Amino acid sequence: MIRFENVTKVYDGGVVALKDVTVDIAKGEFVFLVGPSGSGKSTMIRLMMREEAPSNGDIWVAGKHASNLPNWKVPHLRRSIGTVFQDFKLLPNKTVYENVAFAMEVTGKARSVIRTQVPQVLKLVGLSTKADRNPRQLSGGEQQRVSVARAFVNRPLILLADEPTGNLDPATSVGIMRILDRINRTGTTVVMATHDHAIVDAMRRRVVQLDRGRVVRDESRGVYETSVRSTPPEPAPAAAARSAAEPETSSAAEESAGEVASADGAAAVTAGAEAVAVGEITGEVPVVTEPGAET
């Protein structure tokens, strides 16, 4: 469904965002992109939706050669992709219903189709009763659910989410993840860039870890950070891969170790909430631990 082949992205000014990345994501997979800020997660998302073109390498998305796609064909690619962002990107002067309908309107869907699809997808995200509200009358979690509804209303093959829970508290994030999981179960490929340890660890889906533009770990049913978890599946290879990739940057490694340690502390503080989160996600969707769609 999505394939990166030796993709390198260098931004104007020489910032190298991705270095020789090769990743293959199959139809129906749920993939977390993890890694520190600036590691290239968002760049990967932007390349997938052809917001940017790679400097080198090839990208295929939904059967299209995205890296070679002429600008005027980009809209057609986008119609097979739904996108969710940290800042929701809702239109404040439109109601919830109108925000979702907007995605269908501007892609030329018939009114009758809009009238049946929008209520359905609002029901899916649990906002049927708030269809006539304005986004500013909703909580952050509700706003993000509207944005997920908008991303899904055209039934895309792929759903891309860039830090969708970045502005939300853990309990609210669980609600969003439950919806993304449900969407994934319809056969939609979901790619989510995130910093959220609790979510990644609870979901146990494929994890692609990036560090300074390189893929340093790619494992099915992974957790957020193998080196700090008490039961890391493959701690040694990951660490080895990283030190092999960046042997000269030991100070940076120390830095990130410190970062991880503090993150770990934070995780300990929210351990209670995390436990609830894990329970909620797995409770709601018991099949979450089965390999299922990943194959």
Next chain:
Amino acid sequence: MTRLRYVAREAFQNIGRNALVVLGAILAVFISLTLTFGTVVFGEVVRINTLQWAEDVRVIAFIQDDVAPAAIADLQSEIKTWEEVEDVFFVTKSEALEEAQVLLANQPASLRVLNEQPDIIPASLRVQPTEPDDYQTIVIRLEGTPGLRDVQSAGPAIEAMIALRDGLRIMFWLLALALGVAAVALIANTIHMAIYARREEIEIMRLVGASNWFVRTPFIVEGAVEGLIGGVLAVAFIVVVQKMAVDRLTELPQWINVAVNNDFLMQRGALVLLFGVLAGLVGSSLSLAVHRHLRA
């Protein structure tokens, strides 16, 4: 259908939102096109009134109907040898009739007389003086010539009219051009503001895969509508002024005719509207071309 409604709604919504800027753009189009159309209509009035005096003809000698063609040819070559004469044209009876029909187009009574007795219009020799001031001499010399029944010269009014037209024409065209450029720039500015006001919407449209033309069409329609409104105002203004002039200037000497053919007004008016729409299209296209929110 959904799409058409969408485009119309979006285009008019913005016109309402930025009413003041839009008003400025429409005014600029209006003034520019008023000058353009005014110049065209005034030029037509002058053309009609100076039809006989075109190509620097300043003296007309009407020939009696009984003069033989050979005699006319002799007379023409003789006059041509006069040193104060640059050139002489012969206008036949039928050519003169056509000319009279144009001249009297807005005077139905005279036109009816003309159609009943087409023979009353005489053939004529039209004389172009070497120096415009020499026409008096030519008139005096012609008046004694046999076979001629009347000699007319262009009066000072005709001279003034032609001079006014030539002077105004250049000034008006330059002004209209400058204002036309201003109008395009102002329309581009209104579209720029519209794009800016809706940048979030545009971003989302692009995210969900709206085609480039879907995003652009409302802005293009908006520019065209602004240009069209300015054009309609300009045409309406000039037509009203022209009709008022016809009604008010009844005291003018009979031979000055300020009425302009309705077909002419409609044809040129349509052209002016087209120019308005074009100005709008150019303005909005310029704005769209430079705007980064609309780049894929």
